[in-house]
Amino acid sequence: MLNARISGIASYVPDYILNNEELSQIVDTNDEWITTRVGIKERRILKNGEGSSYMGIQAVDKLLASMNVDPSEVDMVICATSNPDYRFPSTASIIIEGSKLKKAYGYDLQAACAGFIVALQDATGYVRSGMYKKVIVVAAEKMSSMVNYKDRSTCPLFGDGAAAVMVEPTEEQGVGVIDGVFHVDGTGRDHLLMKAGGSAKPASHETVDADEHYVFQDGRAVYKHAVTNMLTSSLDVMARNGLTADDVDYLIPHQANLRIIEAVADRAKFPREKVLVNIEHYGNTSAASIPLCLDEYKNTLKKGDKLILTAFGAGFTWGAMYVVWDI
Numbered sequence: 001m002l003n004a005r006i007s008g009i010a011s012y013v014p015d016y017i018l019n020n021e022e023l024s025q026i027v028d029t030n031d032e033w034i035t036t037r038v039g040i041k042e043r044r045i046l047k048n049g050e051g052s053s054y055m056g057i058q059a060v061d062k063l064l065a066s067m068n069v070d071p072s073e074v075d076m077v078i079c080a081t082s083n084p085d086y087r088f089p090s091t092a093s094i095i096i097e098g099s100k101l102k103k104a105y106g107y108d109l110q111a112a113c114a115g116f117i118v119a120l121q122d123a124t125g126y127v128r129s130g131m132y133k134k135v136i137v138v139a140a141e142k143m144s145s146m147v148n149y150k151d152r153s154t155c156p157l158f159g160d161g162a163a164a165v166m167v168e169p170t171e172e173q174g175v176g177v178i179d180g181v182f183h184v185d186g187t188g189r190d191h192l193l194m195k196a197g198g199s200a201k202p203a204s205h206e207t208v209d210a211d212e213h214y215v216f217q218d219g220r221a222v223y224k225h226a227v228t229n230m231l232t233s234s235l236d237v238m239a240r241n242g243l244t245a246d247d248v249d250y251l252i253p254h255q256a257n258l259r260i261i262e263a264v265a266d267r268a269k270f271p272r273e274k275v276l277v278n279i280e281h282y283g284n285t286s287a288a289s290i291p292l293c294l295d296e297y298k299n300t301l302k303k304g305d306k307l308i309l310t311a312f313g314a315g316f317t318w319g320a321m322y323v324v325w326d327i
Helices: 031-038 052-067 091-098 112-129 186-191 205-209 219-240 258-267 286-296
Strands: 003-012 017-019 042-044 076-080 105-109 135-142 160-170 176-184 192-194 215-217 250-253 306-313 317-324
Touching (some): 003 112, 003 286, 042 160, 052 091, 052 160, 076 112, 091 105, 091 135, 105 112, 112 135, 112 160, 112 176, 112 286, 112 306, 112 317, 135 286, 160 286, 186 192, 219 258, 219 306, 219 317, 250 258, 250 286, 286 306
Parallel strands (some): 076 105, 250 306
Antiparallel strands (some): 017 042, 135 160, 176 317, 192 215, 306 317
16 A cells, blocks of 8 residues: 655755844844744845745755756645745746756645645645655745834744655555644634735735735734644644654654744653754744754654654644654
C-alpha cells in the first residue's frame, strides 16, 4: 500500500535582518518588551522589491539541487501562502515558471499559519492515490507586506521566509505521513484577519487611510485559542496512534509566539529538549514556520524519528500531523 513521505527539504530566508534594536527606532517598543512577551530577537525581511514567489523559487531551486532532481520530473506544486504576489494569477504558477517546472500542475492554498500542514495533507492524498509521484509543497510568506510598522502589538511578530519539501510515494511500512487531524471554526474570523482588500471590502481611499490593509490580531483571543487548539489536536493525533510524549521524538509547533509554544509543550508533557524552536531568529513566518524549523534541524533528525507537527492560524484553522521522518 502506497504512503507519502517527505523525501527532501530546503529553505530560503532573505539576508536582511531586522533586529529588535532597529525595530525600536521605528516603533515604540524595546528588546526586553518583545523578548519577554513573544521570544523574538530578530526577523528576516525581503527588501529587493520582489514578492513571496521570489523566496519560493529560491527554496524550490535549492530543494531540486539538493536532491539532484530534474525540474521536468516534478508533477505538482502546492503553494501555501497568505501573501500571494497577486490576487491572480496564483503564486504557484509563478514559482513553477521561475523554477522551470514545465510539466508541473499547481495551485495556491490559503490556510494562514496552518498552511504547510494543510498543504502536506493535500500532497499526501495525491501521492497515496497514485495520481502524482513528485509533489512539492512550498510555503512562501512575505509577511512584511502586510505588517503595519506603526502597530507595536503586531509588527514585532512577523518575518519573511520560504521552505519547500518534496513528497513522494513509499511502500515501506511505518514511515512518512501517518495521520493528521484538522479543524476550522469560522467564528474566529474577527480575531485575526486583514479587514480590507478582498471582495467583501474592496480597497478604497477610506480603507487605506484606516490602515485596514494590514494584519489585525486580537492577541489575547488568538493566544487562548492557539494554545487550546494546538494542544488538543496534538493530543488527539497522538491518542489515535497510541502515542505518548515519551514515544514522540520531537514536537514541531508553528513558530508564532514562544509563550504559546511553551504552554502547548508543558501541557502535553513534552520536555523542552523535544520541542524544536527557531522563533528567536525568524519570528512568525506563517505557513513557512514549520518547514523552516524542520530544515534548520534536519541534521538533528534521523530516519524513524516520530514527529508531531501542529499549527494554528486565521480562520480559525488548526490541526496536527504525525510524521515518521524518512530522510
